[in-house]
Amino acid sequence: MSSPHSSSNIGISIAPKVGLQASDILGSHFDSVEDAQLWYNNYARMIGLGVRKDDMRRRKKSGRITIRRWVCHFKGVRHERQSENCRRVREPQPLKRTGCRASFRVNYDESVGKYIAKEFRPEHNHHLASNNEVHLIHSHQKVTDAELTQAKALRHVGVKTCQFMDYMADQVEGPQNLRFTRKDMQNTLDASTRAEVGDSDSDTTIAYFAAKFEHDPGLCFEYTLDDENRLQNLFWADCVARYDYQCFGDVLAFDATYKTNAYHKPLVTLVEINYYFRTTVFGFALLAEETIDSYAWLLQTFLSTMGNRKPVSVITDGDKAMWKAIKTVFTGCIHRLCCWHLERNA
Structure with a gap:
């Protein structure tokens, strides 16, 4: 593990491991917000912690993100007014948040042109997910490029989403070993379709209306x-x-x-x-x-x-x-x- 004040990219050079302390991370450098998020998400996955985005600040002129913070998905507590509402029609959802204070924050430093780790709290106050449970946490549900390519090929020949989900589950010896759900796969396929047809068709549509306007x-x-x-x-x-x-x-x-x-x-x-x-x-x-x-x-x-x-x-x-x-x-x-x-x- 390199020095926490090294100018190298911590997202690549420092492998996340259990037992990290604040002193190990504070002052470490990241080339981008994406690298910082990737490192913290990998760290959280290894110890069984869920992650969600929290505070973000951006410069108005340049649009550059200057502060980005991530917290545990159990951060916060339910407000008393919600639990004491007697007029509630539906039963309230079970309590999940425990007020966990685990967090990670980076600030952009113009002098070095990198993001510096300014906050790292590894402490948590709840049960951590096991290796067999961590794939069910939302922040760790992700469809890889290889899985997306395979799904698109199967869909192209008429295979339904539920069918190739069963096929992929068999490849990894059960659905519990998949890092995504059927809804995650469907959303990823939809986003990929919009990205493929959106740009060219949008330009064509606007050009068509512009040409029609002349006549x-x-x-x-x-x-x-x-x-x-x-x-x-x-x-x-x-x-x-x-x-x-x-x-x-x-x-x-x-x-x-x-x-x-x-x-x-x-x-x-x-x-x-x-x-x-x-x-x-x-x-x-x-x-x-x-x-x-x-x-x-x-x-x-x-x-x-x-x-x-x-x-x-x-x-x-x-x-x-x-x-x-x-x-x-x-x-x-x-x-x-x-x-x-x-x-x-x-």
Whole structure:
């Protein structure tokens, strides 16, 4: 084990082992936050401890992380108000957190251009997971690149997730030896699919709308990008949809499919029934997620596209995020629930 004040990367040169003290780690250097997290997660896995992220501070101008802290997943305690709530409908979940103070923190030092370990508390006040239990802790559930490649190959030939999960479990002599659950594998596959189709298809879609706008000045499309410059939300409506809204826009109905497309994004269709009892489409949107902010952005963009003319009534399902966004953006409008959803829920 190298000196704790060595300038080498502790994530590589120092192997995590049981029995480390604060003096062994404080002052050690890491090249990046990822290296620090990798080292602490490996250390925690070896001793049977779960890890979760805690405090993080970032410079506004450069965006560089200056402080990053990790704590035990048993940190904190349940508030007394939650346990003493007599109006609780459901039974409270069993107590898991024990107020454990095990933690690890690094600070960025500009003089050396590295992250320095400033806090390391190895003490814990709870049972540590055994080698047969540690893979069940969330922070240690991870799908490796090799496992992901194998799963994608099996999925490509039509093998279902549950089937290749059984196959992988047989390879390691039982599901208890897998470092991930079926949900972890599904989430990793979904993320990989979004990364593969997201960038090229997003650029193609925006280029398509830009080209259509040259031939149809009445076309309107708006989009937002996330922190990694990837497509987040997208709304579009052509000149026919905008004209129809001026004629039949007294009542607006919209609903979101539940991520049934290849991009796993909610598709929102804004429609209404015209005087001839035919469905009239006023616009479409692909949202990053079904949240209040996403729906508020959609409604504000829709209003701007339609000349800030609000509908008299709005019909939706029982989604709470929709309801709060309507209340914020469509002030004064009458909000009603769809009778089909009411009958289905009943």
